[in-house]
Amino acid sequence: MARIDCHHIRHAYGPHPKSDKDYALKEVHHAFEDGGAYALLGPSGCGKTTLLNIISGLLYPSHGELLFDGKDVTNLSTQERNIAQVFQFPVIYDTMTVYDNLAFPLRNRGVPEPDVDRKVRDTLEMTGLADMAKRRARGLTADQKQKISLGRGLVRSDVNAILFDEPLTVIDPHMKWVLRSQLKQLHRRFGFTMVYVTHDQTEALTFAENVVVMYEGEIVQIGSPAELFERPKHTFVGYFIGSPGMNVMPVAVEGRSARLGSQTIELPGAPKAGTTGVIELGIRPEYVRLGASGMPVSIRKVEDIGRHKVVRASFEGRDIAAIVGEDEVIPADPKIAFDPAGINIYADSWRVEMGG
Amino acid sequence: MDKTWNNKAWFMVLPVLVLVAFNAIIPLMTVVNYSVQETFGNNLFFFEGVKWFQEVLNSPRFHASLLRQFAFTGLILLIEVPLGVAVALAMPRSGPWVAVCLVLMSLPLLIPWNVVGAMWNIFALPDIGLLGYVINAMGISYNFTSQPLSAWFTVVLMDVWHWTSLVVLLAYAGLVSIPDAYYQAAKIDGASRWSVFRFIQLPKMKRVLTIAMLLRFMDSFMVYTEPFVLTGGGPGNATTFLSIDLVKAALGEFNLGIAAAMSIIYFLMTLLVSWLFYTLMTQSEAEG
Ligand SMILES: Nc1ncnc2c1ncn2[C@@H]1O[C@H](COP(=O)(O)OP(=O)(O)OP(=O)(O)O)[C@@H](O)[C@H]1O
Ligand SMILES: [Mg+2]
Numbered sequence: 001m002a003r004i005d006c007h008h009i010r011h012a013y014g015p016h017p018k019s020d021k022d023y024a025l026k027e028v029h030h031a032f033e034d035g036g037a038y039a040l041l042g043p044s045g046c047g048k049t050t051l052l053n054i055i056s057g058l059l060y061p062s063h064g065e066l067l068f069d070g071k072d073v074t075n076l077s078t079q080e081r082n083i084a085q086v087f088q089f090p091v092i093y094d095t096m097t098v099y100d101n102l103a104f105p106l107r108n109r110g111v112p113e114p115d116v117d118r119k120v121r122d123t124l125e126m127t128g129l130a131d132m133a134k135r136r137a138r139g140l141t142a143d144q145k146q147k148i149s150l151g152r153g154l155v156r157s158d159v160n161a162i163l164f165d166e167p168l169t170v171i172d173p174h175m176k177w178v179l180r181s182q183l184k185q186l187h188r189r190f191g192f193t194m195v196y197v198t199h200d201q202t203e204a205l206t207f208a209e210n211v212v213v214m215y216e217g218e219i220v221q222i223g224s225p226a227e228l229f230e231r232p233k234h235t236f237v238g239y240f241i242g243s244p245g246m247n248v249m250p251v252a253v254e255g256r257s258a259r260l261g262s263q264t265i266e267l268p269g270a271p272k273a274g275t276t277g278v279i280e281l282g283i284r285p286e287y288v289r290l291g292a293s294g295m296p297v298s299i300r301k302v303e304d305i306g307r308h309k310v311v312r313a314s315f316e317g318r319d320i321a322a323i324v325g326e327d328e329v330i331p332a333d334p335k336i337a338f339d340p341a342g343i344n345i346y347a348d349s350w351r352v353e354m355g356g
Numbered sequence: 357m358d359k360t361w362n363n364k365a366w367f368m369v370l371p372v373l374v375l376v377a378f379n380a381i382i383p384l385m386t387v388v389n390y391s392v393q394e395t396f397g398n399n400l401f402f403f404e405g406v407k408w409f410q411e412v413l414n415s416p417r418f419h420a421s422l423l424r425q426f427a428f429t430g431l432i433l434l435i436e437v438p439l440g441v442a443v444a445l446a447m448p449r450s451g452p453w454v455a456v457c458l459v460l461m462s463l464p465l466l467i468p469w470n471v472v473g474a475m476w477n478i479f480a481l482p483d484i485g486l487l488g489y490v491i492n493a494m495g496i497s498y499n500f501t502s503q504p505l506s507a508w509f510t511v512v513l514m515d516v517w518h519w520t521s522l523v524v525l526l527a528y529a530g531l532v533s534i535p536d537a538y539y540q541a542a543k544i545d546g547a548s549r550w551s552v553f554r555f556i557q558l559p560k561m562k563r564v565l566t567i568a569m570l571l572r573f574m575d576s577f578m579v580y581t582e583p584f585v586l587t588g589g590g591p592g593n594a595t596t597f598l599s600i601d602l603v604k605a606a607l608g609e610f611n612l613g614i615a616a617a618m619s620i621i622y623f624l625m626t627l628l629v630s631w632l633f634y635t636l637m638t639q640s641e642a643e644g
Contacts, residue, residue: 058540078543091541093555104555108546152545 001192002068002160003034004055009064011050017062024050025061026217032161034069035191037184039204042214043240048197049088051214052163055195056083068160084153085163090145090170092137099124099133102151109156123155126182128175143171150179154186161193168203180207201241213237229284230342235349238282244310244321246344247288251281253345261316263295268340269354277348285310287342288322290330294337302330390616408617418618420593421601428597429576432515436572437565439516440523444531445557447524458528461521473585476514480586500587504594507587511595514582519572526568530561566637570630577626598622 011025020026025047032038040048053059055066057078065074073081084105093101102120111119124130127147132140137148146167153162164183168176184207187194198204204211205225213221213228213236220234221227232238238246251258251265258265258281265281290311297313297320304326311322315336322336345352391408393401412418447457467475482488482499487510491498500510534556542552580599583589589596589604596604602622606615 053540056544058543079546083544085540085544087537087541089535089537091537093559095555095559104547104551105545108548108551149541152541 001034001190003070004032004161004193005065005067005070006030006032006051006055007065007067009051009054009061009066011047011054011059011061011063020217023062023217025054028064028219030212030219030222032193032195035193036210037187037194037208038196038210038212039208040195040197040212040214041199041201041204041240044199046214047217048214049165052085052165052195052197055161056085056163057081058085082158082160083163084156084159084161086150086153086165086167088166088169090142090149092140092145092148094136094138096137097133098129098135098137098140098148101137101148102155105152105156119155119157123151126154126186127151127179143175146170147179157186157190157192159192161195164194164196166197166199183207201243205241213240215240231344231351232282233351235280235282235346238284238344242284242286244285246282246284247320248280248282248346249316249318249320251279251345253279258345263316265295265338265343266340267345267354268343271345271347271352271354275345275347275352280346280349282344282346283338283342285321285323287339288320289337289339290322290324290328290334291337292331292333292335294335297334297336299330299334387616387619390612391620392613394613404613408613409621412614412617412621417601421596421598424594424596425577425598428512428515428579429573431512432519432576433569433572435512435516436520436523437569440520440568441527441561441565443520443524444527444561445553447528449532458525461524461528464518464521465525467518469581470585472514472518473582476510476517476582477586480510502591504591507591507595511583511586514586515576515579518582519575522571523565523568526564527561530564531557534560562637566634569637570633573633574626574630577629 006028009025009028010023012023014022017023028051040051042048050059054061057073057076057080061074065072067073068081093104096104099120102123103116106116106119121130124133127150129144129147129151132144137145140148150167153164153167168179171179180203183194183196194208196204196207198207205228209224210222211225211228212219213234215234215236221232221237223231223233228237228241232241232246235246235248238248249260251260253259253267253271253275256267256270258267258279260281271279295315297315299311299313300319301312303310303312306326308326309324309328311324311330313320313322313334313336320336324330345354392404392406394404394407395401443461448454464472477485479485480487480500482492488498488500497503498506498509500506538556539552542556547555578599579597580603583595583597584600584603587595589600598618599622602615602618605611605618
């Protein structure tokens with residue numbers, strides 16, 4: 001169990017990186033607290049696997065240091081770092097039985113056989129593989145194989161950290177839910193540091209207390225699900241989290257107000273002086289109020305998705321989404337207003353603080 | 357929709373049938389024919405039943421060449437398969453050297469058998485050949501034309517040189533098909549180099565190795581040209597393998613009946629061992 005510090009880590013796969021584009025990881029400078037549960041969220045190709053492999057020692061970063069509990073481990077091998085990692089696609093040892101597959105990481109480390117047996121049995125029970133312990137791993141289905149992979153990670157409860165790289169992709173939804181809650185339970189029991197990579201925002205938001213959002217080789221925001229929702233630090237976080245994502249529109253800011261086309265929007269505060277670049281206003285659909293007063297919009301479509309309705313409208317020539325309650329009536333001459341609590345201002349995609 | 361059956365299509369395969377008949381079946385039938393008859397020339401034949409077969413199976417000469425044959429085949433399998441796997445493991449898995457290695461490995465396979473025999477004959481000559489000269493210079497008496505042990509050493513070494521590449525190429529094909537994730541998982545699990553080989557690489561190579569062993573078995577069991585060019589079966593009968601013995605009987609001594617019976621026994625044996633071997637290897641796969 002350890003605190004993991006990524007110290008200005010950059011990584012390029014090619015031998016002679018020149019520009020930022022050549023880096024799969026541009027700059028990661030961040031700490032994973034001891035015993036924390038982190039979800040690593042981001043689109044395909046943003047560098048999630050690269051970061052995990054650097055932490056586990058399967059890859060050595062081109063620049064930067066990695067510290068475990070303050071000790072430099074940058075040049076240590078995977079073995080010496082004592083980390084467990086579960087991969088996206090199942091890896092099993094075909095010729096071994098299910099039991100031996102789980103026992104393998106323990107036996108390789110010279111754990112005494114009675115302990116091996118106890119831990120393997122626990123893990124078999126936990127992953128629901130107990131009744132096939134004696135079977136050869138070869139003939140099993142994809143999700144059974146993935147459970148074996150998962151089991152080999154979980155069987156070592158004394159690791160510094162467990163890294164999961166989208167481990168539940170091939171598992172059916174119900175089993176996914178069961179395994180996920182078991183992972184949570186285990187985490188609470190053993191207190192290992194846990195990093196869980198996923199594509200799926202629901203999975204990330206329900207799973208971890210800390211969500212790390214990556215985009216194009218950088219960590220753009222780390223925070224609780226609520227923080228990511230209320231105060232996206234980067235427009236990408238706004239788009240990526242929430243359904244539908246945040247509305248982002250270019251505006252011109254003057255003091256405490258923003259102009260968009262012929263409309264003027266009152267801001268909760270004035271953005272810091274000297275803000276330059278492309279200025280955008282972001283507001284989540286949850287904070288767009290639809291009613292009889294405010295700025296005129298024309299409604300294009302209403303999607304009823306159960307608990308609420310998503311209204312797709314056209315506002316000053318751009319698309320905007322609003323969320324309204326299931327029972328709310330949509331006025332004949334619709335107007336919108338922005339709840340100031342939900343307004344964020346972005347300069348070159350990064351959030352700008354607003355003074356009171 | 358009704359299917360219309362047109363049996364005329366069968367005529368299309370007639371040329372192939374005729375070709376196969378001329379190539380394989382008719383010569384084979386001639387052999388069968390010879391193996392059960394006696395001739396004194398003038399195209400006069402007498403039916404002899406299984407006499408030739410009995411004679412061959414009871415002849416010490418046949419036993420001796422059969423024993424030599426198995427010894428040779430066993431020896432080269434024992435050397436070429438582990439060596440081939442070892443070389444394949446040592447080859448780079450990516451980068452510019454892959455192509456270089458593959459070309460180097462393929463070279464011996466492209467050289468015709470008789471050329472290989474001739475090359476090694478000169479290479480191993482004790483007075484002027486590089487190999488023969490070096491061995492003798494080291495103080496070891498070596499002469500493959502007069503010492504049976506030297507002859508065996510040379511014949512086996514020549515086969516290893518010529519054919520290990522085949523095992524290497526097949527094993528390498530098996531190795532490169534293993535996804536990176538397996539090696540990564542093994543690192544995470546703390547597996548030793550030996551465990552990686554035993555539990556990841558070997559199982560993935562098993563299928564191609566079966567094929568490699570089968571090919572090497574059949575080829576070496578029927579080996580003729582190379583030892584014939586190198587030693588001519590000598591010194592004495594020291595390197596007279598089955599096929600060389602067969603040719604001696606048929607063309608040297610004109611014992612057509614004996615030679616034909618031997619051919620058939622030889623053929624059936626190759627078939628039987630190949631079949632046994634194949635079933636054993638695929639069976640252990642199925643029960644896994
Ligand atoms: N072995 C490699 N060699 C060269 N480039 C690579 C290699 N692995 C990944 N990359 C590149 O590095 C970038 C980050 O890849 P990475 O696998 O870390 O993404 P990811 O976030 O895990 O994506 P996914 O969600 O698809 O798994 C990508 O642009 C990818 O093309
Ligand atoms: Mg990935």
